[in-house]
Amino acid sequence: KQEVTQIPAALSVPEGENLVLNCSFTDSAIYNLQWFRQDPGKGLTSLLLIQSSQREQTSGRLNASLDKSSGRSTLYIAASQPGDSATYLCAVRGMDSSYKLIFGSGTRLLVRP
């Protein structure tokens, strides 16, 4: 059974720092991995989607990498801003046909001005 773990559970950094959020998964047979952002009381916003054949994806100040063999993904945020404060979730989709995602418990990020 696929399990997804995110470390750290919470992170507080000063504005301007570069930071890395980690996601690990137990079954390397994945179809894709998706990173989301969730603001308090809101839904999830898709940030980056990495297919199993890809190594990384970039969008603006965000870069996500995928290493299937080691069961790891990282989300790199460059030059963090207070507006980046949110919970960041990673989710993996397995190789079956259900399209179901298994979510990690998230990393709560606070960027201090």
Add this chain to the structure above:
Amino acid sequence: EADIYQTPRYLVIGTGKKITLECSQTMGHDKMYWYQQDPGMELHLIHYSYGVNSTEKGDLSSESTVSRIRTEHFPLTLESARPSHTSQYLCASSDPGTANTGELFFGEGSRLTVL
């Protein structure tokens, strides 16, 4: 930008009432999902659908039911709400089979409180 809408955003009701949470998407997505999330906790899949007239139970047992009569519409119903149903319910859909990237798009969520 995803076009998936949930209503109501917030609902406070008494025990025993029947409620329906609405979810609609205008992207033509075949696959739709309902996730349940307690504050500060993980998301758990409670229902999903491959398309019209298709509904499946998710990984977390739920007393709610769903229907998929139209592609764009995937409502969730609780026949008799209880305080244990208090939670946030998130609806999602994924892109068409021809694109097949499997990217998931979420609505804003419906926060349900049962007194």
